Amino acid sequence: xxxxxxxxxxxxxxxxxxxxxxxxxxxxxxxxxxxxxxxxxxxxxxxxxxxxxxxxxxxxxxxxxxxxxxxxxxxxxxxxxxxxxxxxxxxxxxxxxxxxxxxxxxxxxxxxxxxxxxxxxxxxxxxxxxxxxxxxxxxxxxxxxxxxxxxxxxxxxxxxxxxxxxxxxxxxxxxxxxxxxxxxxxxxxxxxxxxxxxxxxxxxxxxxxxxxxxxxxxxxxxxxxxxxxxxxxxxxxxxxxxxxxxxxxxxxxxxxxxxxxxxxxxxxxxxxxxxxxxxxxxxxxxxxxxxxxxxxxxxxxxxxxxxxxxxxxxxxxxxxxxxxxxxxxxxxxxxxxxxxxxxxxxxxxxxxxxxxxxxxxxxxxxxxxxxxxxxxxxxxxxxxxxxxxxxxxxxxxxxxxxxxxxxxxxxxxxxxxxxxxxxxxxxxxxxxxxxxxxxxxxxxxxxxxxxxxxxxxxxxxxxxxxxxxxxxxxxxxxxxxxxxxxxxxxxxxxxxxxxxxxxxxxxxxxxxxxxxxxxxxxxxxxxxxxxxxxxxxxxxxxxxxxxxxxxxxxxxxxxxxxxxxxxxxxxxxxxxxxxxxxxxxxxxxxxxxxxxxxxxxxxxxxxxxxxxxxxxxxxxxxxxxxxxxxxxxxxxxxxxxxxxxxxxxxxxxxxx
Numbered sequence: 001x002x003x004x005x006x007x008x009x010x011x012x013x014x015x016x017x018x019x020x021x022x023x024x025x026x027x028x029x030x031x032x033x034x035x036x037x038x039x040x041x042x043x044x045x046x047x048x049x050x051x052x053x054x055x056x057x058x059x060x061x062x063x064x065x066x067x068x069x070x071x072x073x074x075x076x077x078x079x080x081x082x083x084x085x086x087x088x089x090x091x092x093x094x095x096x097x098x099x100x101x102x103x104x105x106x107x108x109x110x111x112x113x114x115x116x117x118x119x120x121x122x123x124x125x126x127x128x129x130x131x132x133x134x135x136x137x138x139x140x141x142x143x144x145x146x147x148x149x150x151x152x153x154x155x156x157x158x159x160x161x162x163x164x165x166x167x168x169x170x171x172x173x174x175x176x177x178x179x180x181x182x183x184x185x186x187x188x189x190x191x192x193x194x195x196x197x198x199x200x201x202x203x204x205x206x207x208x209x210x211x212x213x214x215x216x217x218x219x220x221x222x223x224x225x226x227x228x229x230x231x232x233x234x235x236x237x238x239x240x241x242x243x244x245x246x247x248x249x250x251x252x253x254x255x256x257x258x259x260x261x262x263x264x265x266x267x268x269x270x271x272x273x274x275x276x277x278x279x280x281x282x283x284x285x286x287x288x289x290x291x292x293x294x295x296x297x298x299x300x301x302x303x304x305x306x307x308x309x310x311x312x313x314x315x316x317x318x319x320x321x322x323x324x325x326x327x328x329x330x331x332x333x334x335x336x337x338x339x340x341x342x343x344x345x346x347x348x349x350x351x352x353x354x355x356x357x358x359x360x361x362x363x364x365x366x367x368x369x370x371x372x373x374x375x376x377x378x379x380x381x382x383x384x385x386x387x388x389x390x391x392x393x394x395x396x397x398x399x400x401x402x403x404x405x406x407x408x409x410x411x412x413x414x415x416x417x418x419x420x421x422x423x424x425x426x427x428x429x430x431x432x433x434x435x436x437x438x439x440x441x442x443x444x445x446x447x448x449x450x451x452x453x454x455x456x457x458x459x460x461x462x463x464x465x466x467x468x469x470x471x472x473x474x475x476x477x478x479x480x481x482x483x484x485x486x487x488x489x490x491x492x493x494x495x496x497x498x499x500x501x502x503x504x505x506x507x508x509x510x511x512x513x514x515x516x517x518x519x520x521x522x523x524x525x526x527x528x529x530x531x532x533x534x535x536x537x538x539x540x541x542x543x544x545x546x547x548x549x550x551x552x553x554x555x556x557x558x559x560x561x562x563x564x565x566x567x568x569x570x571x572x573x574x575x576x577x578x579x580x581x582x583x584x585x586x587x588x589x590x591x592x593x594x595x596x597x598x599x600x601x602x603x604x605x606x607x608x609x610x611x612x613x614x615x616x617x618x619x620x621x622x623x624x625x626x627x628x629x630x631x632x633x634x635x636x637x638x639x640x641x642x643x644x645x646x647x648x649x650x651x652x653x654x655x656x
Contacts, residue, residue, distance in 0.1 A: 049146040052132075055139060057082050057100055069148050071118030082144065085115045087122070093574050102567070102598075103129040104139055106590060111567050112149065124153040177274040180260075183267050185210050185228055188548070197276050199246035202552060203644075210272065213243045215250065215512070216437055217497065231257040231270055240277065242495065248440050248514030249493035252281035288462055304345065307338035314338075348480050355487045362405040362491060366516055369434060369441055370399050372406060376413030377432075383418045387426045391417070394433040400441045401516040404492045409513075412485045412496075416445045416509045419481065423507070424449030441515045446508040452500040460498050461486040489513070533557040534650060537578035539569045539595065540613065541587045549582075549638065558647075566590030570598060578608050579650055582634070585614045585625070593628045600629050609650055613638070 042050050042063050049066035051059055058081055062074035070077075070085060077084075083096035090096065090113070103109045108130045115125040130143045177194035179187055186209055190202040198205075198213060205212075211224035218224070218241070230237040236258040243253040258271045314331035321327050354360040377391065384391055402409070413432075420430045428448040435442045452460060461482045482498075489496045494513040500506065536558050540546040543564055550560045561576050563569035565587060581599065585592035596610050611632045612625040622633045632646065 047147070049144075051144055053082055053100075053142040053144055055141055057096065057142075060141070066146070069117075069123070069146065070115075076118075085146075087114050087116055090114075095571075095574075098570070099127075099129055100142065102590075103131045103142060106594070107131055108589070109567060110565075110589065111571075113571065115146070123148045124150040175275070177272070179272055181210055181228075181270040181272055183269055185224065185270070188269065194274070197245075197251070197274065198243075203556065204246070206552065213274075215242055215244055215495065215497070216440070216442070217499070217510075218242075227255075227257055228270065231259045232267065235259055243274070244440075247493060248512070250490075250495040251276050251278045253277060285462060304342070307342040307345075310334050311338050311342075348484055351484055355484070355491075360488075360491065362408060364403055364405055366401050366403055367406055367409070368399055368401055369443070369513075370395065372402070372404075372409045373413060373432065373434065373443065375406065375410035376417060379410065379414040380417035380421070383421045384430065387421055387424075389421055389424065389427065390429045392429050392431045394431065396433075396435065398434045398436050398441075400436050402441060402492070402513045403516050404513070408488045409492065412488050412511065413443065413445070415481050415485050416511075420445055420447035420449065420507070420509075423447065436515070439515055439517060440512050442510055442512045444508055444510040446506060448506045450507075451503045451505045452498060452507050453503055454500075457498055457500065461496065533559055534579040534647060535577060536560045537563065537569065537572065537576070537581040539563045539566070539581065539587070539592070540584040541565060542584070545636075566595040566598070569595060573599065573602060573605060577604055580647065581608055581610045582613055583610060583630075585612055593625075596629045611646065 045063060046065045046068050048063075049069045050063045051066050052061040054060055059078050062072070062078055066077075067073060081096075083091055086096050099109055099111060108128060110126075110128050112124065112126045114122045115127075116122055126147045126149045128145045130145075131139050132141045132143055134140050174193045174196050176191075177197045178191045179194050180189040182188050186207055187205050188207075190200070190206055194205075195201060209224075211219050214224055223241075227237055227239060236256060239255045239257070241253065241255075242250045243255075244250055254275045254277045256273045258273075260268045260271055262268050311334070314334040317331050318328050351360065373393070373395075377393075381391075417430065417432070424430065424447045430448075431444075431446045433444045433446070435444070486496050489511055492513055494511060496509065496511050499508045499510070533556070536550075536553055538546050538550050538553075538560060540549075540562075541564050546562045546564060550562045553560050561572050561578070563572050566589065569581075569583075581596075583592045583595055587595075590598075592612055592614075596612075599605055599608070599610065609631045610629060611634050612628075612630040613634050613636060614621060614625075615636045625633050634643070634646070
């Protein structure tokens, strides 16, 4: 197809006019090459030292940031080896060349550490070395980017020092139990005070729910969960009450529970501070007892005169009619009964005095609880039979053992059975139930009697308090029986409590005692003394997991180094020879498989045992870790007892 051409313009005469010559445009400057733009960009950067190395580590370029940070002019440093920037100790152990090898093998390496300026001063550097490849994939050199992080490092060091000081302060406080709970109430930290007050080692309690510290009746009533909810709603909550030690003994605790939130107001957990206030509680009770002393003295006079009056009358009758055998026999019976009552009052008074003076001796032995119950029933049956009452024993095939004094423990249960009989109508049933809950044995005695007012439940075990309700005839006694029972049970490291639905609805008294466990059981092997401790290396990019495991192992007496990546792990073994290295498999840049191969190249680590940490436990993964050079395979979450078994033979080998 022909293309139409534009017509030439016509002049006034009809002739085509001569076209005017256009003014030529000035020539455009040549477009800059792309690499020149990047070169200009790199050379103008002053916050980072950016330069190139050849395959041997010789410097081939130098930017403004390198001059500012390191102090060399380009003419002074190009052609020199980059190891000039490293301290002598790093050069001596071949670290600069090791960095190039790792960058060549993995494509890049990130490191941080001390570097040296031209004037000899040091700065803390963050370094990234990246391997450069040609089109054929061959390494042709390296790009090196360095940033001066000295100020950041110093700030971080100050923060770590502050955190470490605070951590050591908390860990070493012994008068208070200070520990953290996660949002669900599980223990995540443990200090020396917690170990001293509650009796648990860190390895025994971390990960368990804090309700283990509460008596069974508080757990059944949901008190631990209620306190957590109150702390969540109000920020903190304070409470006082009985708490349970590891050995089953109880102590009176003052507790503050505080909710901990992060900067986004997300709940991180709870801080729990507990103080053993048992001594204060005892002093308060002694003061309350002293206030009742006048009342007691009046009661004592009354109770002693009660048996003396019939004894005096009976003996007077026998003196006047000694020849009347039936009359003498009847009055002798009166004297015998009143003397038994008087003897019991005096014995109780003497026991209270011995306990107050700390002179009540216990003849302890390992006892079957059925043996204790049988002795108590034998002593209390006359009182029950006299009131036509029935005893229903519910032992549920339970026969645990306790370490205690048979006479004193039987005395406590007998006292509780006689009290149940005394405060219950004739012909009613008294129930004795025996149960086992973990390492605590419980014996409960329930009656269908007059009950206890709610406001009086906390006082019934106080000295000289009597159980008669207003308007009710006195049943006799000095008000020391239940106080004596509590003192005896506490000497056995147990507890005794009273419960009632109210006046006229019966009462239940419960005795809890720690049971005898296997006395041959040894201390868990993880908690070796410091002289038996191992050098342990933990490598895990999950900082919380690494730090918490490291702290736990330190508290067990081991020397621990923690690294959060492979490069830091390689640096750490230059001056630290671990007996055991625990290595996470799934880490960025250098995973656990690559790291263990690198560590196996260090001659001084030939005795080190390497264990893989992973969330997978399939046989295929275990075979792969074995091929990679691991001595064992540990599945997350790490079971501390299993870890102890792993460390035990290593510790024996490491011991001199």
